[in-house]
Amino acid sequence: MFCFNDELAVRAIRDLIEAGHRVPEDVAVIGIDDVDLCQVTRPRVSTIAPDKEAIAERAVTMLLGRIGGDTVPPRLVTAGFSLGARESTQTGVQLEEQLLDVLVATEDRSEPRKAYW
Numbered sequence: 001m002f003c004f005n006d007e008l009a010v011r012a013i014r015d016l017i018e019a020g021h022r023v024p025e026d027v028a029v030i031g032i033d034d035v036d037l038c039q040v041t042r043p044r045v046s047t048i049a050p051d052k053e054a055i056a057e058r059a060v061t062m063l064l065g066r067i068g069g070d071t072v073p074p075r076l077v078t079a080g081f082s083l084g085a086r087e088s089t090q091t092g093v094q095l096e097e098q099l100l101d102v103l104v105a106t107e108d109r110s111e112p113r114k115a116y117w
Contacts, residue, residue, distance in 0.1 A: 006031035028089040043087030054079040
């Protein structure tokens with residue numbers, strides 16, 4: 001189950017367990033954001049961690065440009081991400097490969113991919 005964010009992943013895990021399902025044996029769950037809550041739940045939640053520093057830097061640069069009079073047309077701006085494979089999914093290379101297949105369409109090839117466990 002690929003959740004819109006980590007909070008929804010935590011709630012999904014709770015609901016799945018209450019319904020008698022095992023995580024990750026029956027259903028694997030992953031979120032996005034890498035919030036601290038992912039580290040303290042059981043099972044710990046796997047997550048996609050966006051490069052928040054790069055996102056903030058690009059946003060401020062674009063905002064300052066706009067304030068300075070730039071009239072750049074709308075464009076796609078991307079940032080890197082890291083994969084945090086934890087207990088709510090399979091672990092290791094197999095999970096990384098599966099998720100990267102899903103994310104590759106939106107990935108900026110100039111940004112390095114990182115995985116951590």
